[in-house]
Amino acid sequence: MRLEFLENGPIRLEGARFRIRLGEKEEVLEKPRIFLCRCGGSANKPFCDGTHKRIGFQAEGGVLEVEGD
Numbered sequence: 001m002r003l004e005f006l007e008n009g010p011i012r013l014e015g016a017r018f019r020i021r022l023g024e025k026e027e028v029l030e031k032p033r034i035f036l037c038r039c040g041g042s043a044n045k046p047f048c049d050g051t052h053k054r055i056g057f058q059a060e061g062g063v064l065e066v067e068g069d
């Protein structure tokens, strides 16, 4: 798995199928990529809704690669 920390923005995950559990709710998303909020300002957590631009969130970009399964 590869997580990309976009400069001044969200975390991008590439994939085709994501299983997300939030509290009692579980959802499967079929998408080529998703963007997770890391600024804390999204009204649609855990997903980015673009608020990071409005609030001037600043953070370095980077990559985290998870090896193994």
Ligand code: FES
Residues within 6 Å of the ligand: 009, 010, 011, 036, 037, 038, 039, 040, 041, 042, 047, 048, 049, 050, 051, 052, 053
């Ligand atoms: S990173 Fe985009 S709304 Fe938080």
